[in-house]
Amino acid sequence: MSAVAAVESEYYKTTIGETLFEIPKRYENLKSIGSGAQGVVVSALDTKTGTRVAIKKMSKPFQNVTHAKRAYREIVLMKSFNHKNIVGLLNLFTPDHDLSQFSDIYIVMELMDANLSRVVHIDLDHERLSFLLYQMLCGIKHMHAADIIHRDLKPSNIVVKEDCSLKILDFGLARAADGGFMMTPYVVTRYYRAPEVILGMGYKSNVDVWAIGCIFAELVRGQILFPGSDHIDQWTKVVDLLGTPPPIFMQRLLPNVRAYVESLPHKRGYTFAQLFPDDLFPCSLPDDREKTTNARDLLARMLVVDPDKRISVDECLRHPYIFQWYDQSEVEAPPPMRYDHTVEETDHTVDEWKALLFRQVINYR
Numbered sequence: 001m002s003a004v005a006a007v008e009s010e011y012y013k014t015t016i017g018e019t020l021f022e023i024p025k026r027y028e029n030l031k032s033i034g035s036g037a038q039g040v041v042v043s044a045l046d047t048k049t050g051t052r053v054a055i056k057k058m059s060k061p062f063q064n065v066t067h068a069k070r071a072y073r074e075i076v077l078m079k080s081f082n083h084k085n086i087v088g089l090l091n092l093f094t095p096d097h098d099l100s101q102f103s104d105i106y107i108v109m110e111l112m113d114a115n116l117s118r119v120v121h122i123d124l125d126h127e128r129l130s131f132l133l134y135q136m137l138c139g140i141k142h143m144h145a146a147d148i149i150h151r152d153l154k155p156s157n158i159v160v161k162e163d164c165s166l167k168i169l170d171f172g173l174a175r176a177a178d179g180g181f182m183m184t185p186y187v188v189t190r191y192y193r194a195p196e197v198i199l200g201m202g203y204k205s206n207v208d209v210w211a212i213g214c215i216f217a218e219l220v221r222g223q224i225l226f227p228g229s230d231h232i233d234q235w236t237k238v239v240d241l242l243g244t245p246p247p248i249f250m251q252r253l254l255p256n257v258r259a260y261v262e263s264l265p266h267k268r269g270y271t272f273a274q275l276f277p278d279d280l281f282p283c284s285l286p287d288d289r290e291k292t293t294n295a296r297d298l299l300a301r302m303l304v305v306d307p308d309k310r311i312s313v314d315e316c317l318r319h320p321y322i323f324q325w326y327d328q329s330e331v332e333a334p335p336p337m338r339y340d341h342t343v344e345e346t347d348h349t350v351d352e353w354k355a356l357l358f359r360q361v362i363n364y365r
């Protein structure tokens with residue numbers, strides 16, 4: 001039997017909900033933990049390590065170009081990254097014997113306890129709050145070091161454990177992300193998208209600082225800061241709270257976007273003391289007052305509409321509210337190979353994507 005083919009005896013079939021899983025026997029006791037835009041996810045006991053893992057089944061990821069591009073990008077990036085704040089790839093396999101029969105991909109990853117969207121309703125002390133933010137910043141900085149700018153960070157693609165450790169689940173939007181129409185029933189969450197993304201301006205790495213700022217605000221307030229129903233409403237909510245941006249920002253907008261933005265009623269916005277009053281923060285420990293002042297200061301530097309005026313990831317990591325956690329080995333972890341964007345930016349047919357994905361799976365290990 002060639003090395004390419006999946007060894008028959010090794011695999012077994014089991015159905016979780018309505019999804020058939022065909023996986024190696026080493027993985028037992030499957031339990032559903034949810035489904036994402038790309039497939040169904042279960043937890044399982046890996047009898048080889050004695051630990052439970054997460055297994056995501058991607059069904060026919062090459063069914064259309066959008067799915068294929070996202071699956072290919074996720075697999076290539078997961079293979080290349082190795083950072084404690086980016087979810088790690090433990091195994092990658094297909095039960096299918098060859099390219100002609102190739103249909104499903106299974107990705108095995110580290111299992112975490114919960115989604116960050118579950119945590120936003122919990123009152124966090126400053127220690128946990130600043131530690132979660134520090135880990136998001138470390139993970140994002142590591143991606144930036146490999147030329148990956150996420151642009152779509154949100155609580156639903158961040159997972160945490162009881163011990164407050166945190167991992168980012170995905171790698172965001174492809175650079176050439178065709179905002180392509182997708183038939184999936186999944187709604188796109190735009191609440192955390194930066195102004196430069198909403199208004200179609202250029203972007204740089206601190207586009208991800210905006211999203212982390214929105215998540216920070218939500219962890220403090222217990223509710224979404226800018227819950228826009230669409231792009232227009234998203235921008236309206238940003239202006240309502242932060243005020244109309246200055247002319248220097250308007251000048252950098254595309255003509256038609258600028259005309260629209262300048263046509264809106266002028267808003268003064270609120271101060272950060274008004275947006276984030278003391279009673280939203282912890283106040284039981286002696287140095288909580290100073291930490292609250294630092295937390296509000298950092299929020300005010302992250303939630304700046306003009307990216308040229310907004311704080312950078314590196315400056316966030318050195319901010320008094322975060323610096324206490326600074327560990328050179330976590331912040332400066334050597335980046336993986338710089339990601340080659342050309343593959344995802346090349347238009348391939350479904351069959352070509354199928355072959356590219358099959359090769360990624362077969363070449364694993």
Ligand SMILES: CCNC(=O)N1CCC(Nc2ncc(I)c(-c3c[nH]c4ccccc34)n2)CC1
Nearest residue numbers: 033034035036041054109110111112113114115
């Ligand atoms: C306490 C309620 N449980 C909860 O919020 N959960 C989501 C995270 C889940 N843990 C995990 N750990 C690793 C990965 I990778 C994934 C995961 C990736 N994509 C998903 C899509 C849906 C559900 C889970 C995932 N999920 C445990 C269950």
